[in-house]
Amino acid sequence: MTPPLGRTLCAMITPFTPAGALDLDGAQHLADHLVTQGCDGLVLSGTTGESPTTTDAEKSSLVEAVREAVGTRATIVAGVGTPDTAHTAELARGAEKAGADALLVTAPYYSRPPQDAVEAHFLDVAKATALPLVLYDIPSRTGVRIAPDTLLRLAEHPRVRAVKDCSYDFLAAQKVMSRTGLAYYAGCDEHNLALYAVGAAGCVSTVANVVPAHIRAVLDAFDAGDTARAAHLQQRATPLIEAMTANGLPGAVTAKALLTALNLPAGPLRPPLRPAGRHTADGLRAVHEDLTGTG
Numbered sequence: 040m041t042p043p044l045g046r047t048l049c050a051m052i053t054p055f056t057p058a059g060a061l062d063l064d065g066a067q068h069l070a071d072h073l074v075t076q077g078c079d080g081l082v083l084s085g086t087t088g089e090s091p092t093t094t095d096a097e098k099s100s101l102v103e104a105v106r107e108a109v110g111t112r113a114t115i116v117a118g119v120g121t122p123d124t125a126h127t128a129e130l131a132r133g134a135e136k137a138g139a140d141a142l143l144v145t146a147p148y149y150s151r152p153p154q155d156a157v158e159a160h161f162l163d164v165a166k167a168t169a170l171p172l173v174l175y176d177i178p179s180r181t182g183v184r185i186a187p188d189t190l191l192r193l194a195e196h197p198r199v200r201a202v203k204d205c206s207y208d209f210l211a212a213q214k215v216m217s218r219t220g221l222a223y224y225a226g227c228d229e230h231n232l233a234l235y236a237v238g239a240a241g242c243v244s245t246v247a248n249v250v251p252a253h254i255r256a257v258l259d260a261f262d263a264g265d266t267a268r269a270a271h272l273q274q275r276a277t278p279l280i281e282a283m284t285a286n287g288l289p290g291a292v293t294a295k296a297l298l299t300a301l302n303l304p305a306g307p308l309r310p311p312l313r314p315a316g317r318h319t320a321d322g323l324r325a326v327h328e329d330l331t332g333t334g
Contacts, residue, residue: 042240042241043171044116044141044171044200044201045114046079046240046242046258047078047080047244047255048079048080048081048082048241048242049073049078049243049251050085050087050088050243050248051066051069051081051082051085052069052248052291052295053083053084053088053089053093054069055306055307055308057306059306059307061100061101063104065305065306066104066108067104067105068108069304070108071108072251072303073247073248073251074112076251076252076255077254077256078113080114080115080116080243081105081114081115082117082143083117083118084101084102084117085118085243086118086291087245088101089312090118092310092312095130098133098134099133102138106137106139114140114141115138115139115141116142116143116173117130117134117137118142119131119142119143120144120148120175122147122149123147124147124159124160124163127160128166131144135168135169135170140170141170141200142171142172144161144173145180146160146176146178146181146184147160147181148182148183154186157186157189161196161199162193170198171198171199171201172199173201173224175202175203175205176202176203176204176226177203177205177226179207185206190215190219191215191219194215194219194220200221201222201224202223202224203226203243204225204227204239207227209230209233209234212234213237216237216238222240223238224239224240224243225239225241225243226242226243228242228245228254228276229280229281231257231273232257232258232261232269236261245290246276246279246280246283246294249279249298250327250331253276253330253331257269257273260272276330278329279326279330286319288315292313292314295307295308295314297324
């Protein structure tokens with residue numbers, strides 16, 4: 040199956056100016072860098088993009104600026120997830136107007152609705168625009184699964200096209216992939232190769248903010264039939280994946296610490312997030328340098 044939204048997608052951070060304002064020039068520079076280095080898709084205003092603390096207008100402006108920067112070289116998937124169905128639909132319409140290619144939609148969080156309400160939420164958002172939907176299954180953040188049976192029903196809708204999978208339920212992912220045409224994207228970097236090997240379309244990677252070429256190289260090697268090299272590259276990235284995503288800090292924090300060290304646009308974090316401490320930042324740089332050979 041040809042990946043509908045690309046294969047190596049980056050869950051891009053949102054750059055801010057030193058004063059904390061949206062840095063559109065920085066976003067354009069970073070987006071161009073990521074695409075040049077191998078990403079064929081960018082996910083904007085996801086959790087790594089600090090979507091809980093950006094305004095609706097900022098989200099639309101970000102899509103417009105990145106679209107201008109990357110043109111047709113990469114797909115743009117706009118995060119529009121909120122706990123409010125009407126607000127999510129409003130964000131979806133704004134993203135469509137701004138030039139997004141698809142929408143990333145979480146299950147409505149905090150209220151923990153039952154599965155029939157989760158299904159209705161997605162169907163209502165699907166009616167709001169003509170854009171395809173990527174359903175984001177991340178129960179650790181939303182408090183509710185998108186159950187496999189719910190995904191099987193939603194797959195019948197023509198605009199429900201893909202899943203970003205952070206469920207940590209590998210069997211359920213394979214079950215849905217085997218019974219639908221949904222394009223699965225690994226949303227946890229430690230699963231990039233494993234999910235790809237059983238039929239996923241690609242990955243939505245936080246770690247790609249800082250090593251986009253390496254994340255792509257894993258999938259390239261697998262596609263070339265060199266599974267041993269693909270496994271080696273995935274394993275080489277494991278210390279960085281662990282440092283960036285499994286140390287108790289959100290990916291936005293660790294990615295921005297490394298991007299700052301690499302002199303790429305990042306800027307501060309918006310509260311309640313706080314920057315990585317010096318010890319953590321030094322550790323991140325050491326692991327990154329070991330992977331890239333830049334130390």
